[in-house]
Amino acid sequence: MPLLDTEFGMNESSIVREWSGQVQPALVASFVFLFCLEACLWVRNLKLKKRLPGPFAWPVVGNVMQLGQMPHITFSNLAKKYGNVYQIRLGCNDIVVLNGETAIREALIQHSTEFAGRPDFGSFQMVSGGKSMTFTNYSKQWKMHRRIAQSTIRAFSSANSQTKKSFEKHVSGESMDLVHMFLRISANGQYFNPSREFTVAAANVICALCFGKRYGHDDVEFRTLLGRINKFGETVGAGSLVDVMPWLQNFPNPVRSVYQNFKHINEEFFAFVKEKVMQHRESFDPDVTRDMSDAFINRIEHGKDSGLTKDFVEGTVTDIIGAGQDTISTGLQWILLLLIKYPHIQTKVQEQIDKVVGRDRLPNMEDKEGLAYLDAFIYETMRYTSFVPLTIPHSTTSDVTIEGLHIPKDTVVFINQWSVNHDTLKWKDPHIFNPSRFLDENGALDKDLTNSVMIFSSGKRRCIGDQIAKVEVFLFTAILLHQCTFESNPSEALTLDCSYGLALKPLNYTITTKLRGKLLNQLPPV
Numbered sequence: 102m103p104l105l106d107t108e109f110g111m112n113e114s115s116i117v118r119e120w121s122g123q124v125q126p127a128l129v130a131s132f133v134f135l136f137c138l139e140a141c142l143w144v145r146n147l148k149l150k151k152r153l154p155g156p157f158a159w160p161v162v163g164n165v166m167q168l169g170q171m172p173h174i175t176f177s178n179l180a181k182k183y184g185n186v187y188q189i190r191l192g193c194n195d196i197v198v199l200n201g202e203t204a205i206r207e208a209l210i211q212h213s214t215e216f217a218g219r220p221d222f223g224s225f226q227m228v229s230g231g232k233s234m235t236f237t238n239y240s241k242q243w244k245m246h247r248r249i250a251q252s253t254i255r256a257f258s259s260a261n262s263q264t265k266k267s268f269e270k271h272v273s274g275e276s277m278d279l280v281h282m283f284l285r286i287s288a289n290g291q292y293f294n295p296s297r298e299f300t301v302a303a304a305n306v307i308c309a310l311c312f313g314k315r316y317g318h319d320d321v322e323f324r325t326l327l328g329r330i331n332k333f334g335e336t337v338g339a340g341s342l343v344d345v346m347p348w349l350q351n352f353p354n355p356v357r358s359v360y361q362n363f364k365h366i367n368e369e370f371f372a373f374v375k376e377k378v379m380q381h382r383e384s385f386d387p388d389v390t391r392d393m394s395d396a397f398i399n400r401i402e403h404g405k406d407s408g409l410t411k412d413f414v415e416g417t418v419t420d421i422i423g424a425g426q427d428t429i430s431t432g433l434q435w436i437l438l439l440l441i442k443y444p445h446i447q448t449k450v451q452e453q454i455d456k457v458v459g460r461d462r463l464p465n466m467e468d469k470e471g472l473a474y475l476d477a478f479i480y481e482t483m484r485y486t487s488f489v490p491l492t493i494p495h496s497t498t499s500d501v502t503i504e505g506l507h508i509p510k511d512t513v514v515f516i517n518q519w520s521v522n523h524d525t526l527k528w529k530d531p532h533i534f535n536p537s538r539f540l541d542e543n544g545a546l547d548k549d550l551t552n553s554v555m556i557f558s559s560g561k562r563r564c565i566g567d568q569i570a571k572v573e574v575f576l577f578t579a580i581l582l583h584q585c586t587f588e589s590n591p592s593e594a595l596t597l598d599c600s601y602g603l604a605l606k607p608l609n610y611t612i613t614t615k616l617r618g619k620l621l622n623q624l625p626p627v
């Protein structure tokens with residue numbers, strides 16, 4: 102844990118100072134009191150409550166000790182014993198865990214409204230200045246908020262052929278900027294960690310949509326800010342302890358440090374967005390919509406029936422940048438890692454790109470149809486890594502029954518996407534990385550199978566950036582592979598081990614990049 106704190110920007114000495122403080126007798130007495138109270142409630146609950154199947158839960162901590170380093174794997178293992186719908190207890194919260202294709206689709210599609218809630222976790226209220234759409238419970242106001250966010254994203258990315266082209270241009274520009282960066286850093290065969298460059302590239306795409314502005318890869322302030330946002334998912338990911346054991350806030354411990362850092366990250370990021378939105382307000386012209394910030398000001402602040410106050414503008418922009426940056430850069434990091442791990446797959450994708458696109462122009466979205474193996478590789482990366490292994494925690498909006506089991510209103514629900522993507526009833530050898538599983542005998546993409554991959558969730562809370570994400574991931578990958586070859590560092594053991602959070606992040610790895618043929622000219626990103 103000290104490592105975590107150091108990464109969060111706290112130095113080790115402050116932690117030591119916090120721990121070395123005198124433990125007050127009153128604190129010990131409070132702890133003993135809380136423990137006894139919880140033990141009494143636990144015994145009472147055992148007698149009163151009709152529990153769903155699930156592992157034995159200890160007083161005070163419940164099943165916290167059983168979660169392990171990778172809760173999604175633990176949850177899948179528990180499903181083998183207790184079935185696909187079972188209950189665990191984390192701290193003071195009873196939580197239902199849903200696993201497997203059938204139970205999860207039954208919940209999210211057939212009972213979409215009942216599973217559309219979010220828990221009232223303290224950490225959720227800290228996000229986007231308390232005006233988040235993503236972390237807010239289901240309500241009439243939330244529905245309007247989501248509708249505005251969703252239609253604005255569409256208006257700037259896929260509403261018509263012109264917006265599609267314009268969005269594509271942003272992504273191609275950033276991809277070529279990455280190519281130049283990678284080649285520059287790799288000069289003389291140097292090895293480097295690509296994660297920071299991916300983070301900046303993905304953030305630039307979303308900032309161009311939201312603010313009409315991108316930042317240079319060398320902008321230290323921007324990079325620092327993004328480095329911190331990277332840590333966001335450690336607190337809001339399912340299985341994070343900060344919300345389920347709120348009493349840990351009362352005395353110094355590592356979980357409290359994580360919570361306090363989470364608060365700072367959110368405040369800092371929200372302040373950054375707020376300033377940009379303020380600048381937009383000052384120069385706002387209702388007849389000219391420059392970017393998504395203008396569009397949100399127009400609809401939320403000046404619209405007649407949005408039902409949202411003006412501070413929802415910055416809340417919405419913060420949500421979209423937060424959601425659209427870390428996920429994409431994490432996906433790209435996995436893609437590159439798998440390309441260097443399986444060089445024969447890298448070569449096969451490049452051969453298809455060369456055949457379909459040729460060497461004289463860059464790939465674009467119109468080439469997608471002909472690049473089925475590349476698409477299959479991307480879907481297999483999403484399935485195999487399941488890099489968003491559990492959705493953001495849900496909660497039930499009313500009593501509901503799944504697979505014959507009753508779940509009461511306001512129950513916290515974890516949805517295990519990893520288990521859908523590794524369900525042996527659906528996938529042959531799910532633990533093997535094999536892009537060809539998505540291709541039919543003619544080499545065409547099997548759409549039924551690609552639709553079965555679950556990484557954007559489903560139902561009322563399904564990701565609203567899924568189309569943007571698919572375009573970004575496809576174009577970044579196609580352009581990088583058209584222009585470059587990537588090689589692993591022979592002095593490093595190539596591992597697929599990762600760190601857990603809302604997104605699974607590969608551990609640090611380094612690569613080197615080589616130019617394939619000639620470097621194509623491309624307009625610089627806008």
Ligand code: HEM
Binds near residue numbers: 432
């Ligand atoms: C590969 C990239 C991405 C992945 C894997 C991904 C995945 C997800 C997942 C799993 C959720 C949670 C759904 C749930 O709780 O059931 C989510 C929610 C969300 N995503 Fe994405 N996402 C990606 C990219 C994006 C992008 C680019 C944007 C915005 C432009 C975006 C915006 C959102 C928003 C606003 C929500 C909240 C939806 C709600 O609560 O109603 N995401 N995403």
